Amino acid sequence: MKILLILLVSGILIGCASLYDTKVDNPAEYHKPQQIDDNYDLSGRFSIKTADKNYYGNFNWLKESGAEELDFMSPVGTTVAQIKIESGITSLTDEDNKTYTGNNLNQLMQDRLGFILPMSYLHYWIQGVPLPQYPVQESLKSGFSQLGWNVEYLSWHDENHPQIIQASKDNLRIKLLINY
Numbered sequence: 001m002k003i004l005l006i007l008l009v010s011g012i013l014i015g016c017a018s019l020y021d022t023k024v025d026n027p028a029e030y031h032k033p034q035q036i037d038d039n040y041d042l043s044g045r046f047s048i049k050t051a052d053k054n055y056y057g058n059f060n061w062l063k064e065s066g067a068e069e070l071d072f073m074s075p076v077g078t079t080v081a082q083i084k085i086e087s088g089i090t091s092l093t094d095e096d097n098k099t100y101t102g103n104n105l106n107q108l109m110q111d112r113l114g115f116i117l118p119m120s121y122l123h124y125w126i127q128g129v130p131l132p133q134y135p136v137q138e139s140l141k142s143g144f145s146q147l148g149w150n151v152e153y154l155s156w157h158d159e160n161h162p163q164i165i166q167a168s169k170d171n172l173r174i175k176l177l178i179n180y
Helices: 002-020 105-113 119-126
Strands: 040-049 054-064 067-073 079-086 089-094 099-102 138-140 143-146 149-158 161-169 172-178
Touching: 054 119, 067 119, 079 105, 089 105, 099 105, 119 161, 119 172
Parallel strands: none
Antiparallel strands: 040 054, 040 172, 054 067, 067 079, 079 089, 089 099, 138 143, 143 149, 149 161, 161 172
């Protein structure tokens, strides 16, 4: 009976991991959207792969009037991290409900999460466009390279909204599947 239970739990965990690591064999050709939103409320799934660890789950990202909140949840729905940015001050609350504040978001993420999300420009990439103030280093069939990151649009919901986005740099790969 124990062996059956272990196999069942292992199967469920493997199924959850594969659900969050959606693969696309033939990425869509990149096109720049016509519409960019300053404010948004996005949700979806994520996978973050580092050299040491893989993370999977769901996210909610709200940006409104200069304030941002990004929540990471486990595949079963428990909050594992929350990032808030308001008036230049960042707070990061971890899964133990401890809150850390500062003005260096990258350092907070590295210290508390073990990786750095490019949040100061990821919101452009999520909307399908490169940062306006930095050159595109290389055009890719399914995206572009900018600031050392390869940004690929693996699937589009419609002409203006990417659905699966992958950003990778060195040993870090971030994949987001946006719900519409």
